[in-house]
Amino acid sequence: MTLTELKYIVAVARERHFGRAAEACFVSQPTLSVAIRKLEDELGVTLFERGGTEVGVTPIGQRVVAQAQKVLEESANLKEIARQGHDPLAGPLRVGVIHTIGPYLLPRLVPTQIARTPQMPLLLQENFTVRLVELLRQGEIDCAIMALPLPEAGLVTRPLYDEPFMVAVPREHPWAAQKEIDAQALKQETMLLLGSGHCFRDQVLEVCPELSRFSAASDGIQRTFEGSSLETIRHMVAAGIGVTVMPVTSVPREPGKDPLLKYIPFASPVPDRRVVLAWRKSFPRLAAIEALSAAVFACGLEGVRMLAEEKVALQSD
Numbered sequence: 001m002t003l004t005e006l007k008y009i010v011a012v013a014r015e016r017h018f019g020r021a022a023e024a025c026f027v028s029q030p031t032l033s034v035a036i037r038k039l040e041d042e043l044g045v046t047l048f049e050r051g052g053t054e055v056g057v058t059p060i061g062q063r064v065v066a067q068a069q070k071v072l073e074e075s076a077n078l079k080e081i082a083r084q085g086h087d088p089l090a091g092p093l094r095v096g097v098i099h100t101i102g103p104y105l106l107p108r109l110v111p112t113q114i115a116r117t118p119q120m121p122l123l124l125q126e127n128f129t130v131r132l133v134e135l136l137r138q139g140e141i142d143c144a145i146m147a148l149p150l151p152e153a154g155l156v157t158r159p160l161y162d163e164p165f166m167v168a169v170p171r172e173h174p175w176a177a178q179k180e181i182d183a184q185a186l187k188q189e190t191m192l193l194l195g196s197g198h199c200f201r202d203q204v205l206e207v208c209p210e211l212s213r214f215s216a217a218s219d220g221i222q223r224t225f226e227g228s229s230l231e232t233i234r235h236m237v238a239a240g241i242g243v244t245v246m247p248v249t250s251v252p253r254e255p256g257k258d259p260l261l262k263y264i265p266f267a268s269p270v271p272d273r274r275v276v277l278a279w280r281k282s283f284p285r286l287a288a289i290e291a292l293s294a295a296v297f298a299c300g301l302e303g304v305r306m307l308a309e310e311k312v313a314l315q316s317d
Contacts, residue, residue: 003075005039006068007138008032009047013065014134016054069137073280076139081284087119088287094123095292096132096144100200100230101275104249105145105299113295120288129199136280143279143289145296147199150278157276158289159307160296164272165207166251167264168234169243176262183207183266190242192233195226200273204245207271237261247273248303275304 011021012032022029040047047064049056057065097106106124113122125132125141130151132144137154145160167181175181186207194201227233233244238260246263255263277293297308 001039001042003072005035006072008035009039009061009065010068010072010138012036012048012055013057013061016056018055073137073139073282077280077282077284088285089117089120089291091119092121092123093143093285093288093292094125094141096125096127096135096141096146098129098132098144098146098199099126100194100198100247101145101147101249102126103231104247105296105301108299108301109295112298113292116295116298117291120291122292128197130197133278136278139280142283142285143277143292145275145277147203147273147275150276154281155278156281157278158293160275160277160293161301161304161306162272162274163247163249163304164270165204165245165266166248167243167266168237168246168251168261169264170237170240171260171262172240173243173262175243175264178264180265180267183271186243186245192236192242192244193226194230194233195228200230200247201226203271203273207245207266234261245271249301251303253302 008021008025008027011024012018015021015024018033019029022032025032036047043064045060045064046058047061049058102124110122110124113120125135127135129146132141132146133151133155135141136144147163148157150157167175167186169175175185191204193204227236230246230250234246234250236242237244251263252258255261277289277296279289283289293308297306
């Protein structure tokens with residue numbers, strides 16, 4: 001039994017597909033399949049049900065995969081302890097960030113962090129929340145900047161900031177002259193949403209639950225359009241296709257100078273999201289977590305409420 005084999009079975013359990021799991025592990029499918037079969041023979045159990053289009057995990061396989069995740073996490077911790085020695089700020093910090101935060105926070109965070117702790121370079125990865133949580137549990141990244149709620153327990157979170165949402169409309173839209181927008185008015189408009197998998201999409205649907213009905217229906221494209229990124233959606237709004245909701249950090253620093261779009265605040269109660277830094281309970285470099293948090297607080301993000309005064313790390317739900 002090897003750590004590589006354990007990584008393979010965790011990948012298959014996550015992807016429910018041998019081909020996709022092999023791609024995620026950067027090996028050929030035959031290599032992965034042979035290794036998993038070897039592990040099954042060694043353990044004397046069947047871990048996966050291989051019939052149909054999707055690979056299933058057997059009941060005993062679920063228990064083995066859960067234990068494999070713990071082993072991989074502890075292995076990563078051993079390497080981390082050995083590498084860092086007595087200085088938790090020496091060496092890279094592997095940081096994940098979700099797609100709707102990365103483009104707006106990282107350009108400010110990276111130079112701020114370099115100025116404050118140059119001995120701790122950031123190795124950055126953008127991904128979906130669910131995937132970042134998996135990478136955290138497997139020890140592939142050290143921490144992640146995400147928005148609550150998180151999909152499962154087992155992580156510790158540090159609040160970073162609360163970020164309000166705004167409505168983006170074309171300059172010629174009837175709403176462009178309004179000072180604020182009631183959230184319920186969104187159901188009257190063609191809404192542009194991020195595609196499935198983005199947590200910000202779910203947060204927008206919470207703002208106006210009626211949109212879920214149109215998004216899920218077979219003719220939902222008549223009332224909602226889905227984009228792959230906030231920047232794609234921003235350009236679609238500028239083209240007059242519809243309106244959208246955006247986090248305030250994605251709004252230009254001088255929104256009044258945008259020749260194509262108007263950004264309008266919500267009427268009270270203003271919807272928002274809480275952005276947190278999450279890490280494994282067993283992660284040993286807590287000083288690195290504190291240093292990264294301090295760098296975020298020092299970024300000077302406009303329009304958000306920084307939570308630097310909340311010093312206590314909280315268990316995620």
